[in-house]
Amino acid sequence: MPNDQVATSSAPDTAVPIVDVQGMSVKFVSREATVYAVNGVDFRLMPGEVLCVIGESGSGKSVSMRALMRLLPDKAQIAGKVHVSGRDVLSMTQSELTAMRGRDVSMIFQEPMTALDPVYTIGDQISETILRHEPVGRDVAMKRALDLLEFVRVPSAARRLKSYPFELSGGLRQRAMIAMALSCSPKLLLADEPTTALDATVQIQVLILLRKLQKEMGMGMIFVTHDLSVAAQVADKVAVMYAGQIVEMGHVRDVLRNPQHPYTQGMLASTVHGQDRNKDIPAIPGSPPDMRLRVAGCSFAPRCPHASESCHTSEPPRVALGADRYARCILPDPSRGPNIMPQKVSA
């Protein structure tokens, strides 16, 4: 899996990628079952780039993000190469890990309602991160916390500093969460569906804010979402995940306009964008595989309209489709437009 045709050979970058992941897999081992959550993921992220990871629930996108900072329970086993800003995360000691978390890599979570400690004030929680990583006093940290709240455009920030999370709305809590994540100017921001739990209007505000801050600070950002419109707005690159693998990856325009993997095509076809109300939205038949079982062959084959014999028996290779673009499918052909896949292809 890791040594398929490598798609990024044409990239002449000499800069060190902020994230370099090769053949990363994560399994959760318990007495009852082993769940293979991530099965061989490779991607790179350059400083200042935004990667959107798209996929349905259980596709392994959140687990992959957490694996980047080893923020997983003990029963999780991570394998492969996981380098963040040039350092091997998997060989780090516990104290190196905690020193990295919050300083080099920060994370924003999906549920602003439950992701903040309910019995500490917003100011305490933000300054705690600063105090943890920087040799400054409490007053300085509090002042920085105030600046950060203003930076993420929290109205009447001085008052909010002394507020408890339950006294704030969801949107404000998520802003406070963002302020906390940015407090030590991380090189990489991991955002795990940060807008999913918010109202639609607040969603857009937070998205715009995140994108703006990311540009201002020049951070790398990995943005997990299952909302394609969100991906279209914030991403430079897109990785589509299915059953613990990246099935298609490339620049956001290419992937969304000219999807090559049947799963990406199916997903795009099933989104709502002003089509006739009376027409049914096409859905991908079937359901995602049981992650406790390891399947031979392509994990999407049982649901794929174009699957051939070999799809069920051998895993499809990573097919390069130009610079920084690949699909894990035997079918792709960049010369074809979207949704014009041949019905059958002899292997």
Added chain:
Amino acid sequence: MISYIIHRILYAIPISIGVTVFCFALVYMAPGDPLTRLLPDDASPEVVEMMKKAYGLDKPIPVQYLIWLGNALSGDLGTSIQTDRPVLNEVSKALVNTIILSAVSVVVAFSVAFVLGTVAAYYNGHAVDRLATGFSVLGVSIPNYWFGIVLIIIFSVQLRWLPATGMGPAGSDGFSLLSLDSLRHLVLPVITMALIPLGIIMRTTRSAVSEVLGQDFVQTLRAKGLNEWAVLNHAVRNALPGVMAVMGLQFGYLMGGSILVETIFTWPGTGSLLNQAILNRDIPVLQGTILVLALIFVATNLVVDLLQTAVDPRIKRT
């Protein structure tokens, strides 16, 4: 915050009135007549009448209650039938001794239980957790009067390390928490008293902390780069209000429920006082002691309530 405190205190008033009614009614619910104990069996009806008048037992019950309540409010809990001394003196002297015993037991039980419970919660399911949990089950299940006697047999009778009874050669007057000899007298009763609250508080702490550790924000804390010690600090702070409520209740139980332990160790506290008052049908002492203990229970709950409010911002302050 101040209006909240006043609110809570106002709430405590009707509860306290209920307590006084109950304490007073207790005498009439219990079988037996206090006078039979004082008078010889062949006392003439005239003498009985006279005694009844002297103790005010001839008036209607509601009137008796109001008189008793009025006296109690002015600090007069009546006179002991047995010793002829003012009940207030007897009770307050015993109360100090009980508070010494309970407070030390409470501090011991709470500190040990809180540490054990937190460790057990952190190592949820591991051997440490099972050991600590087993320990707490043992604590709750062992009857403390039996445990106290076993301790006396081992440490006083066999090993002769610690005194078995009392508060020291000079009794409660010579007792001081700063004197080693006094402290030696405290050891066994405190261990015996602390056993049950230790088990209960440990269980409560364990479940509260482990519930907090399962919440989403713990992941945020780790993502911030906090080490496990700091994460645990957050968890404990979150679990504290719930544990404190149980702690307060346990303190109340210790204050009122030390009859067996005090009797075993002949500790001259309210428990011993109650025991004697029951045996002698010394109704004024009984009423006075129960009233004081019940009011302390109410006050403890009030204090716990206020402390909880101080620790947990989510509890409404208005």
